[in-house]
Amino acid sequence: MKASFKVQCWLKRLYRRGFRFQKYLQMLRHSQFHTPEQLQQYQNQALHKMVSHCYKNVPFYQDLFRSLRMLPGDIKTSADLRKLPFLDKKTVQENYDKLISKKHHNFLCNMGTTSGSTGMPGKFIRDYDAINFEHAIVWRHWQNSGDFGKRRISLRGEIIVPASQTHPPFWHYNSANQELQMSSYHLSRDNSVHYIDKILEFQPRVLYCGPSMGYVLAKFFKYHQVDYRFDVIFTSSESLETDVRSYIETVFQSPIIDWYGQAERVVAIGENRICRCYHIQEDYSIVEFLSTSEQNRYELVGTQLHNYVMPLLRYRTFDYIDSRSELLSGVVCQCGSHFRTVERILGRSYGYLLTPEGYHIAITAHIPVGVDNVIEAQFYQEKIGEVTLKVLTNGRFTEVDRERLVANTLKHTSPFMKVNVIEVDDIPRGPNGKFINIVNNMSLN
Template sequence: MKGPFKVQCWLKKLYRHGPRFQRHFNTLKHTQSYKPEQLLAYQSKMIQKIVLHCYQHVPYYQDLFRSLKLDPHTIQGPKDLEKLPLLDKRTVQENYDRLISKKHYNFLCNMGTTSGSTGMPGKFVRDFDAINFEHAVVWRHWRNAGDMGKRRVSLRGEIIVPASQNYPPFWRYNPANRELQMSSYHLSRDNCADYIEKILDFKPQVLYCGPSMGHVLAKFFRLNQVDYQFDAIFTSSESLDPEVRAYIEDVFQCQIYDWYGQAERVAAIGQCAHGQYHIQEDYSVVELLPAPESGLYELVGTQLYNYVMPLLRYRTQDFVEMRESVYPQMACACGNYFRKVERILGRSYGYLLTPEGYHIAITAHIPVGVDNVIETQFYQEKKGEVTLKVLTNGNFTESDRERLVFNTLKHTSPHMKVHVMEVDDIPRGPNGKFINIINKMESLN
């Protein structure tokens, strides 16, 4: 399998980092230092193009513009987007086929799926150009932090080896990215010595991880009294608590550069070298929808590059506390004029603990493809046992239940005890956020 995997790595890199990637990357090196008036002009130009495309080629928007009696040419810039209604995940689900462009759908497109922080499974299509643009934006974030293609180790939730495997190696090498991809599923007290030994042998300079897995890895290094220093750590996919950040940075003696995004690709926030979180204003148009009485804002994003399934004014259901809600008049020390974010309350993941002691932080794969499920929450009180609370559409079948159990065993452990409980409601956590995993256990049991 090593040969086919290596070929797959190089083909994926070619697909994501070809001439289009380089063209976008070169443009983004300039737009990151645009002044507010330049950013507005840039966004306005891109909005006009994608709105006209929606009107001409996307059935959902064609009907929407007709029903509103709205001329697409009247939408000239970010403020004019308010003429359109907000779009949410349920509307996307119900109108999936009608949101696909009749002009741009082709075999180079990529399907993204998510259960996300809302617990509601969703699927989204991106075209070839949008995929290359996405990677150019992310690579800019990495390059600005000093990663020019350094040796890296990643703990990002991918299925590296089967969940049932109980012996090393729990990793594989991606030669295209000089990356050691390590299994998040098998990182446990019993296996941590193997992970530490491999990392010391590989000598990576950069760590890519979700905060929860980075936190667990740091605890195992400290527990085993092993010192190691990275040049930088890049976190994403989950909210990064200040205490977790401080612990990881102390153990690995370097700075964390955090990143926020979502499968829908409608908004991105990156942390610069000076510690400031910035909305990536050249990535999309981000509106800030005030949350009543909380002082927070919901992120509402409009895509600028995805022409196969464009999302206009999409509600992320992720919230932020802003440092400044309008473009600043003075550039950040990093050189950009992007709005600053004080705190992201996007995603708050816990983890599940398997009978083998593995920590499962990513559960997005589990409800995908299961019919009649609206939301899923994972609740654990005992090691090796989990309850799936599911909110259904009223047509939930025994086959759906069996598929949920099968998927859970596949993505956690074949020895996991799984209960499926239909519920009428799944209560939200603080600030109205959905909590995907609730774990009542101690972190390193």
């Protein structure tokens, strides 16, 4: 088990940090300081290449261009993108096969799944090159914050060791990344002392976590009155609320540097350690801001520039940001970047479920993936050990779907969890109009 895990880690590293990775990282270190003119030129060139590819090789876009009576030459700049309609998750899933490039080879592609911010399960494919590029963008983000491969622990909502395991170790050392991957699943009050002992022994300099798990870990350090300081804490995957940020930063006396991305890989936003601004990563994709009825609030729409296997042009994320218009004009920031600045990301609030064993389950998005006839699913918990899945169906929901949902939930939460599935006509959005995966009316205390 241990040996195969080690091999897996090294293979994953080889895959993500393939032969183009270093080349991309070098290029990206340079492009983050591009002037607006250079950025425009960079984006337009990449867009032209991508649109030509779509026209030649991707059946969905071939049909689209034909129906619009357009040629690739009609999309020369990011402003020309407006000539194309928006794409959304529903359209992608309905046209899944047609969106895959005819030049695509299964070899070395990777599948991403999401329930994302609309709660609707979805599948997306990325090619080897795109994964190398994505990895290089994330590495730039880490390196800009002084992390050139320091010892790190990760707590990213993963199970890591079998769910049935009741004794430590609840972690694996990934030697390829010098990373101690800790199970979020087993982090309970009873086990917390084992986690703390291991962290003190391992002496990581970097913590990489989802905000909800970082918050739980910080709670336990405070509960046991143990002081520990990281050089930096990287958060991603969930919305980082102000009070959660300040709690974690205070307990660990370490700055949090946040990152926003999504499984569809159409928009990336990184916080910069020097200026503490959230900058749109303009060399990753072309990002449009769709106005909403609220002032200074926009929906993020992204066009991929690097994923040739299943290109997404003008993809609506249904994720929102707040920003004043002057910050969206790309004025130079004190960190030296012309990337546009976002003030607040109103993204995904995942929260967590609490199992009868006291485990915190932060990620449930994959539970409904693959269950037919479910359009949206929300987990609702108000009692320990009991969860209700509210599902919006397409009207053809069967007993088999119900049983599969229950089985997936038991597998990914706890075999002792009581699971209720109820069909609803509507799943109300949160206060900012966002879909909420987990509604939890219990606090940790």
